[in-house]
Amino acid sequence: MNHTLTIVLLLFTTILVAQDPVDRDSITQLDEVILLDALKRKNAIGIVPSDIVGASVFQNSSPVSLVPSMNQIPGVYVFSGALNTNRITIRGVGARTLFGTDKLRLYYNDIPVTDGSGVSTIEAFDLENLSQIEVIKGPKGTTYGTNLGGAIILNPKEALGNATTISNNFTVGAFGLLKNNLSFNHYENGLRLGVQYGHTETDGYRQNSTFKRDGLLVNLGYRIDPKNRVNLLLNHIDYTAQIPSSLGATAFAEDPSQATFTWRASQGFEANKYTLTGLNYHHTFSEKLENSTSVFYTYLDHYEARPFGILDEFTNGYGIRSRFLGKTGILDTPANYVLGTEGYRDVYVWDEFQNNFEDNNGNGSLQGAKFADNKEYRTQLNLFGSLEVPFSETFTAQVGVNLNKTKYNYRDFFGQGSENRSATRNFKAILLPSLNLNYQLSNSKSVYFNVSRGFSNPTLEQSLTPDGAVNPDIAQETGMNYELGTQLFLDRKRLGLQLAVYQMNIQNLLVGERIDNDRFIGRNAGKTRHRGLELAVKYRLPLADGFQLSPFVNYTLTDHSFIDFVDEEEDFSGNPLTGVPKHRATAGLQLQLFSFCYWNVTYQHVGAIPLTDANSLSSDSFNVLNTRLGFYKKLTDRFSLGMDLGINNLFDIVYAQSVLINTNGFGGNEPRYFYPGDARNAYGSLRLGYRF
Template sequence: MRILSLVFLFSFIAAKGQDAILKDSITQLEEVILIDALKAKNATGITPSDVISAKIFQSYSPVDLVSAMNQIPGVYILSGALNTNRITIRGIGARTLFGTDKLRMYYNEIPVTNGTGTSTLESYDLENLSQIEIIKGPKGTVYGANLGGAILLTPKEALGKSINLRNNFTVGSFNMIKNNLSFNHQDDVFSLNLQYGHLQTNGFRENNNFERDGFLLNTAYQINEKNTISLLINHVDYTAQIPSSLGATAFAEDPKQATFTWRASQGYETNNQTLVGISLAHEFNQNFKNTTSVFYSYLDKYEARPFGILDEMTNGYGFRTKFSSSLEVFNKTSQITFGGELYKDEYDWDEYENLYQDNNGNGSLEGAQFARNKEYRNQLNGFATFLFPFTNVLSTQVGLSVNKTKFNLQDRFNEGNDNKSSEKSFKAILLPSIELNYHPNTTNEFFANISRGYSNPSLERTLTPDGLVNPDLKQETGVNYEIGTNLRLVDNNLNIGLALYQMNINNLLIREQVGDDQFIEKNAGKSKHQGLELGLDYSLIHTPEFNLNPFINYTLNYHSFVDFVDNGNDYSGNEVTGVPKNRVTAGLQTRIFNHFYLNLIAQHIGKIPITDANDVYSDASTVFNLRSGYQKKISNKFSLGIDFGINNLTDKVFAQSVLINTQGFGGNEPRYYYPGNARNYYASFSIGYSL
């Protein structure tokens, strides 16, 4: 009934077309002309994608990247804390317990997914991004054809000829302080964006402190008419306490509490990571271009867990090159794109006993070492697409991606035991895609896609409980079928986005818990992911004095196990674990005299099956967020902005993330739930100066 109430309350709705009044709704500090004022797709050719730009960001707290992404149909992030996020796209990745896998993530076209397939969205500051583009499913040939799809992060940069300085300062509940300082310069041949951000908060729960500092340098220099060189440096350093998940009883009694062992050990993690990339864009001629990037990434992570302390270090490096060309085929101007990327990293991880019980209540204490490992992880992706227009309104695009993955694990704690060092090399896998696009006019389109995708098991999960690589473990593969449309009707005031899809997954990878924080991975059958994604956005009133824009985004997931037997239990026909059947985001966005705005957003999450047997579900929940502000240019050089927001307006107790199929050990109940924040407030003050 709640879903129906939301649908009837906001009868016009959306995700695809929220740029209808974009120019009136973003970058109110008028001299700061940034790319976050635009929605520019990076997906190749006619590949469908969704773009989250500044208009969506403006509805949420500058800390709340998760809610902004959850506004997109088909995308759902389960967030246990600022440092604990799990991105799922069309149900892919929902069965992963911790972190995000089964997709590829790029930052300014540089791959930032590590060698084992893990991506960390929490490493990037929302205020440093101009937009996020999401390709749902394996149709992103140029971006790896992963089953979950691809996420493309674009950092801010200046447009036009301008020099400006801006600072945004935010305070909020739970002793939250956030500051973002940016300097932007743009002229005919040189651009520079420099940003520094700081965030600290005590968090809603016990043992939930978080502190992060980040630095971004994004600069480009046009050497001549044919060559432009770019440099990207992104550095993040954060420390986060970990309250962990709660069982049903503890969650009902007091959602603020931390799990006993994590509270007693004062569990935490520290992350120090840097990404450096250099890119050269070269124009051979008007019809033939290339962009090549070389990059290096570094991660130093230390995690104090009650069952053991993990000390990690990762050094990653590689390159990515993409050629694009226009050519005449059968008297039609066609486009071809081809290239490849190589990613290699070296991962060192050591484990130590945690002697917190002997530390007089002072938390974690490093004890004797019991594991020392080194991994070498290699991924090679090649890709090519060919776009051919049959007519002025009908086009097709065919693509082919190839992936080769190789893992090597060396147990350096038991170096005398040859069986403890092992290698896993997957056969090269071919991933074709075909797209059709019919656009009868400049505002409407219809599309269809068939594409094949894959996902790798992580290296650690390829091991048996004895520490040996499972030679029978296979990659997940699947075929995606999709049709959809994007329409603009009613004098371009009504935007409709609709997609229907079915993805059939083979060699389904599941994780089985065999001990406290000990898991193994295995293939266990097939699943079928069917869904409907709908976005409607209506510019109800659009005048210089007043804008009123209602919207609603709806996701219907019908994801089920087709053939799934695990430990003698047959779960065939059950709902896929970790995926809500219904999700709704609805809202009203208003603007008065282009200076004052008020946005009210409701996000509804249906109940989620937590066990493969479907005998435990999380409760459905609806959370309301409100944000308003006033922003005005007060002189030729200065502009000011004031923003105020309330998250969880009705103070709803809800689970913002769940762990699936977890087990209780030592007589304890399973810990399924990560509580969401109680009602909280924030306010921001921004000032901009333009030279």
């Protein structure tokens, strides 16, 4: 969308956003934030504990990225090298992955969007299209994959109220930022339609970091009758992003805004077209049994020009997810159960070409001769079930089990004369049980306990040998999780407190080894122990009529270490786990003035992060302060206006927003560990709205 069209659309649009069908004839944006937080929908089944962030947390930061909101969750940390370069870790799981996110399951509106090799791409989704983010930490959510990292469930916005609304949020900021989100929502007589179109572009803080993205979300639902409803979801993202890559310590200290020389010279970039479509049918058989079934299809077309080779790939994925939710009785005790299946298969085709940028007269990447031609067939099947039994009004137990079966089929059409260059890896079925206990001390106080088993598959790339053959000896990571927690609401529920302590023991640790610029292999190298404490405290303090102050603190303490870890004859047993900060905290103040004005301040602290298994090098700890203020006013019965102003990194701190671990320098170059965070930058938003 060009800038002129964006501004024209801005002049004719409205502020109201969508969620559940609640009849609200007049509502300001701040009222809406309170309403959406009150309407948070818990996806985790039964008493499985999870963390949910929604509108009030989103309001602490700019609408450009999901990362700041997710980093407010204790135990969750997202390393972000750029808008298109994110790596999610949960309780240290995933910290050893060099690029991208694995070892967890990502769902969008209950549709799995993690690919067949276990990789999830959070940057494919627009924050302004979401109503909430839910995180199940660890393998305790048996209905969501039982991966060691857990699961993340993104819920899109839906129509709010029996009305038709159109809204627009237009944001500009430093580094050439321009973002526009246009939203149309309609709800009437069982028909719910939401359409969001978003455009984002920025030059970026660093050299060679231009980012442009267009996205379309369509969410259509229809209630056929009291027992049947259908929903159609379509999410399409098209983005192109330059890649500045990581910096060595010297370059990071000299000028963190610079791009790595080879990536700058080749004008390295990636271009992605991603489509997700899903159809859900929900049927209620009786008061005691209902079913929800989704069929879905995903397509990714990815082109990445790297200085050491150009990657051209596409992935077609499809699957089904079906759940039966029912009520039964056990020894005269009512019980709830879930039985379901989730099947996913994708076909991944990828070619690699030489990058002849050095012969392109300074015009960047130039595709040369092909040197790789591959195809992968990847299949995952999960069978799951859980049974929740309330033995009394205060004590409830829930048992669950997940059975996973994974298969890879790899074809190399470029290699010659090697029988093993095309092979199949068929992992044995793995059984993953879970037990949750919950004791309700009162209506506002509870404690819970969980013990569960989880796993992580190696990616197909990790399962290859240095010669490119499938390694039959590489094994899945497995681990046992133990967790004890409490949730308290005190002082007339003004004070909310959540506390959790956990220990996870992981065996067959997968270690990625970089054997050249573009090739990694995996090995099982030992055991790790993940111990931690997570605390979230929030207080709501009414100061006077129309004034409310809400301070909050979220804190994570980790004691993650190698228990038995020998790598290339070096013994790292007892060392801290690489890539995990020991201390991390987010604190803030949210001030609401009357019903139409707010001011939020957030502070983030991230402790030093070990960068090598030998614990010989660590990143520096850092502290970053962000602030945002705004107002939203209903000017007439139909028209509303709002404005926001925010500043990120208020004190202009130089810090590493993402790091790599155990990197090697090639060709005599310094190892590159650091992705710099943005310098101080400001942004402003204008919202206009109309209710028909």
